[in-house]
Amino acid sequence: xxxxxxxxxxxxxxxxxxxxxxxYIPLVVIAVYSFNAxxxxxxxxxxxxxxxxxxxxxxxxxxxxSALYIESTGQLLQAVWNSLVIAASTTAIxxxxxxxxxxxxxxxEFVGQRFYRVVMFMPMLMPDIxxxxxxxxxxxxxxxxxxxxxxxxxxxxxxxxxxxIVVSARLAxxxxxxxxASADLGANEWMTFRRVVLPQLFPAIVGGxxxxxxxxxxxxxxxxxxxxxxxxxxxxxxxSMLRRGIKPEINAIAVMxxxxxxxxxxxxLYLRSRQK
Numbered sequence: 001x002x003x004x005x006x007x008x009x010x011x012x013x014x015x016x017x018x019x020x021x022x023x024y025i026p027l028v029v030i031a032v033y034s035f036n037a038x039x040x041x042x043x044x045x046x047x048x049x050x051x052x053x054x055x056x057x058x059x060x061x062x063x064x065x066s067a068l069y070i071e072s073t074g075q076l077l078q079a080v081w082n083s084l085v086i087a088a089s090t091t092a093i094x095x096x097x098x099x100x101x102x103x104x105x106x107x108x109e110f111v112g113q114r115f116y117r118v119v120m121f122m123p124m125l126m127p128d129i130x131x132x133x134x135x136x137x138x139x140x141x142x143x144x145x146x147x148x149x150x151x152x153x154x155x156x157x158x159x160x161x162x163x164x165i166v167v168s169a170r171l172a173x174x175x176x177x178x179x180x181a182s183a184d185l186g187a188n189e190w191m192t193f194r195r196v197v198l199p200q201l202f203p204a205i206v207g208g209x210x211x212x213x214x215x216x217x218x219x220x221x222x223x224x225x226x227x228x229x230x231x232x233x234x235x236x237x238x239x240s241m242l243r244r245g246i247k248p249e250i251n252a253i254a255v256m257x258x259x260x261x262x263x264x265x266x267x268x269l270y271l272r273s274r275q276k
Contacts, residue, residue, distance in 0.1 A: 098163025
């Protein structure tokens with residue numbers, strides 16, 4: 001029995017180690033080769049350099065003549081700006097609607113409540129390419145010009161679901177005795193919501209908002225269908241670069257995006273700890 005338990009524990013630990021290695025080793029490889037000085041073959045190490053990061057940021061470097069991979073830093077910065085505008089807009093909209101829907105479905109009973117709850121999960125279960133094509137057909141048939149507006153609307157269709165799930169999980173674990181006590185002490189519904197319910201929901205709201213922001217910054221498939229020809233986001237820009245091969249500039253951009261996501265996630269954990 002002890003031997004079987006030891007084998008099971010060892011196998012579980014080995015599986016866990018391989019799982020995390022499968023996830024994180026590629027990220028480490030990208031980070032390492034983003035400092036490779038070889039401008040032609042990324043997998044051939046010729047020396048350490050930080051000029052690829054400078055190249056991405058628009059500074060003149062020694063590799064500027066050989067690094068013809070990025071058409072212009074202006075295009076890259078415009079793609080980053082578009083992604084930030086879209087992510088900020090969709091996060092704000094998805095957070096408000098997702099939180100409101102979660103509260104409504106948890107606190108009120110109405111006809112079709114269960115069906116509506118199932119519908120909220122559909123955008124997450126639907127393949128991205130199917131949702132992208134459906135949104136494209138809808139916008140074209142409605143006569144809406146593809147651009148930033150359609151991207152924001154399209155991303156909100158599934159980001160609301162993510163916020164809804166996070167906030168709903170928090171609502172399911174909340175104790176309503178504090179709300180009853182607030183009502184007994186004379187507070188109206190708005191005062192109870194603002195002083196009792198909202199502080200308890202704040203960690204979940206922040207978590208859902210940060211999740212929506214990161215997913216929006218990372219979305220490619222759905223955005224690719226509904227962006228049109230005048231708008232390019234950062235994932236679309238990187239995808240267009242990948243068509244001509246993997247170069248150190250792409251690794252540098254990927255590391256910068258990874259660092260940005262880590263900072264956002266760390267901020268969310270910090271705010272959650274402060275709230276507690």
